[in-house]
Amino acid sequence: MRSSAPTIRSTASSSKSHQPGRRQGQPAAGADHCVRSDLHVVSHRDQIVLSADGVQLVLDLSSGAPVVRHWGSPLGDVESDALRRMTTPPIPHSAVDVPQDPGVMRERGRAFHGRPALSGNRNGLDWAPLFRIVEHHASETETSIRLHDAEASLTIDLRYRIEPTGIVLVDLAAVNDGSEPYRLEELTTWMPLPERASESLDFTGRWLKERQPQRRPIAVGSWVLESREGRSGHGASVVQCAMTGGAGFANGEVWALGLLWSGEHRHLIERGTDGRTAMGAGELLQSGEMVLAPGARYQAPTVAAAYSDEGLDGLSSRYHEWLRARPEHPTRVRPRPVTLNVWEAVYFDHDLERLSALVDVAAEIGVERFVLDDGWFGARRDDRAGLGDWVVSDEAWPQGLDPLIDRVTAAGMEFGLWFEGEMVNPDSDLYRAHPEWILHVPGRTPPTGRNQQVLDLTHDGAYEHVLGQVDALLSKHPISYIKWDHNRPLVDPAHYGRPAVNSQTLAIYRLFDELKSRHPGLEIESCASGGGRVDLGMAMHADRFWTSDSNDALERQEIQRYSMIAIPPEMLGTHIGPSTSHSSSRSHSLSFRAATALFGHAGIEWDITETTNAERSLLAEWAAYYKANRDLLHSGRVVRVDHSDTAALVHGVVAHDRSAAIFCYTQVAAAGGVLPSPALIPGLDPDARYRVRRIEPAGRAPAMQHADPMWVDGVTTTGAALATIGLRPPILHPEQAILIEIVLA
Known part of the structure; x- marks a missing residue:
């Protein structure tokens, strides 16, 4: 990415000092470039330009409604009038007589016939508002705009903030200024797309097979992805992408919206018959869920908009560096420790002697x-x-957890503990005492899932119960890490009959934040029957995601490849599972499982007491290699190669100064030809010379050949040669991988 500092250009008015720290989406009194007007046209010169790291957002306020004229690569010094003339279309027959632009609110009153940003009504009235700018504010990195419709008694607060990485954060809020309640049905953040964005990429999936890519042409009409299971879900898209035709990991333009939300949501791409195209993202509200009382405000989830002219890898780099820049990002606190989770080793069979052997x-x-x-x-x-x-x-742990915790800490390890605090079994003391503390519609009980109901954390008693019991354990024991599960979707998610997904989602955010406030240094892993709650909203409150309940290394190759579309690898749990996967019954070599697990927050989920001395030695070598290289693995640029043979995958991590890289070549199926296609290694300095070698921290991958390619024992070459000619891989058996280490010569 580029290194230019964020800039803003506004022709609205003079400058004053910006006031930070206000409520999200609400303009600050006395901020920069303030304009107050009830006129239809504020000024023909009202243009705001936000720029950072090779990304530019151009807002035109001249019509009295905000219009995003451009979102993409910098345009240079284009005057607002010229840009408006360039983008104003002709007037076709059978259309309104004056050129109209729907602007960011996409109102019907501006002759827009697509999906509006806001939907709702007040007893059947005020269903088609027409908003006008009443004030706007701008600083060096953001602009806030207030819109109002006096007839509908509605106010919209809109804020665009550009991050140093070029990510544009968009906040949208609606306020009911009327004397009667307003029934809000939808408030979606939309961003325009150029017509050259001809393909979409999003993700689907299921338990054990999350984040599977699906790509299609963008056609006239709407493509809508919705999550209605009360959490983001196994089939959710962390981001939705629009791309130029044929864009890949390293080439083409990509536009993407990611929603900072862990509840029900909606992603959309819409193209009208006039060719106008836009993408949107927002919370999916249930009927009657958001009825705004007079004076009430609804704050839509923040949308993180990203643009790249360097393909999907450029897009991922923007998201990764944005998340890494946060002060609370886990790698800014400490390196990511090698983690052992005992689930697949013991399941429910908790025995101190057996677990102590695992500790040793x-x-x-x-x-x-x-x-x-x-x-x-x-x-x-x-x-x-x-x-x-x-x-x-007392039955499982007659002496309490202290003997195990003491054994763990004496061995020099931290101790972590599992919870599923949003759930309750009907066979529990809590449910017997408070059956009313579940999410349910009065008069009926939802069907169980995994023999459990969903605890209503919007109920004060239920919330305090969970917070109090978890807090008590964290206060009593040296527990630095909790794995927090969410093993079922929500059914009838109601609080006293009213829809409650929004408030339930906010409650778990609040609970996590409170636990961290009470226990500084506590880390939280978000698990939802594996990867059912991996999203940018939870990334603001948790430190790690359990990427999938599948530890099958073959399945994990694709799952991890696309989980990293927006989530950096250090936030994704990647474990070496047993030689035979419990979720697929496939058997894989240790070298393949270890190579797959290296590229993330690495760990082990396996009964390692059953390992041989040779396997333990290899695991120790692998763990040492991970520790020696995790700074690179967790800070570098993720590179995924558009490889010529679909039977293989090539990916890696390149240091930002291009001094080193680690790549993985995976033979997912038998090669199509006698010789596997060369693996290109992009992203390095083309003029620099590098030492290249195969590394085997967990043993050699089996191959069907008389001799290895000559480079595997070491070769020195240029970055240009690696990117252009590449390396001819060994003839690996299917479902095997090799690691390639590259350092400056």
């Missing part, structure tokens, strides 16, 4: 964090009872 082997390998999973509390001997009773089980 983990310490031998070099594990840094030991996580006790489900089964330690209440009546939880299987998945039919105990959820909601977050007290240590």
Whole structure:
């Protein structure tokens, strides 16, 4: 990405000092470039330009409604009048007589016949507002605009803020200024797309197979992706992308919207018969969920808009560097520790002697964090009872957790613990005492999922119960990490009969933030039956995602490849599972499982007491290699190669100064030809010379050949040669991988 500083150009008025720290989306009194007007036209010179890192957003306020004239690469010093003339279309037959631009609110009153940004009504009235700018403010990095419709008694607050990485954060809020309630049905943030954006890319999936790409042409009409399961979901798109034709990982233009929200949501791409194209993202509100009382305000989830003229990898780089710049980002606090989760080793069979043996082997390998999973509390001997009773089980742990925790800490490891605090089993002390504390529609009980109901965290009693019991455990024991699960979708998500997904989502954000406030240094992993709640909203409150319940290395190759579209690898849990996967029954070599797990927040989920001495030695070598290279793995630019053979995948991480890189070549299926196609290695300095070698921290991948290609024992060459000619891989068996280390010569 580029290194230019954020800039703003406005022809509105004079400058004053900007006032930070105001409520999201609400203009600050006395801020820069303030214009107040009830006129239809504010000024023919009202143009605001936000620029950073090779991205430019141009806002035109001259019509009295905000219009995004451009979002993409910088245009240079284009005057507002010239840009308006260039983008104003001709007037076709059978159209209104004066050129109209729907602007960001896409109102019907501006002769727009697509989907509006706001939908709602007040007893059947005020359903078609026509908003006009009443004030706007601008600083060096953001602009805030207030819109109002006096007849509809509605106000819209809109803010655009550009980050140093070129990410544009958009905040949108609606305020009911009337004396009667306003029923808000939808408030979606829209961004325009040029007509050369001809393809869309988004993601679908299921449990054990999350974030599978789907690509299609953008055609006239609307493409809508919705999540209606109360969480972002296994089939959710972390971001939705629009692209120029044929765009890939390294080439083409890409525009994307990511929603900072973990509840129900909607992504859209719409193209009209006039060719105008836009993409939108917003919360999916249930009927009657957001009825604004007089004076009430609805703040839509923030949208993170990203543009890249360097393909999907350029897009990912923007999202990754934006997240990494946050003070609370986990790698800014400490390196990501090698983690052992015991779930696939012991399941519900909690036994101090057995777990102590795991501790001893983990310490031998070099594990840094030991996580006790489900089964330690209440009546939880299987998945039919105990959820909601977050007290240590006397049956499973007659001496409490102290003996295990002491064993873990004495071995030099941190201790982590599993919770599923948003859920409750009907067979639990909590449910027997408070059956009314579940999300439900009065008069009926939702069907169970995994033998559990969803606890209504919008109920003060339920919220305080969960917070109090988790806080008590964290206060009593040296627990630095919690894995927080969410194993079922929501059914009838109602609080006293009213829709409650919005308030339930805000409640879990509030709970996580409160736990972190009370316990500085606490890290939280977000798990939702694996990757069912991986989104930019949860990234603001959690430190790690359990990427998928599948530890099958073959499935993980694709899952991790596209989970990194917006989430940086250090926030994605990537574990070495057992030799035979519990989710697919596939068997894979240790070298393949280890190579796959290296590219993320690495760990192990396997009964390592059953390993041989040779396997333990290889695991220790792999853990040491990860520790020695995690700074690169968790700070560099993710590179995914558009490889010529679909039977193989090539990806890696390149240091930002291009001094080093680690790549992985994966043979996912048998090669189509006698010899596998060369693996190109892009992203390095073309003029620099590099030492290249194969590395085998977890053993050699089996191959069907008489001899290796000559480079594997070491070769020195240029970055240009690696990007243009590449490396001819060994003839690997299917479902095998090799690691390639590249350093400056």
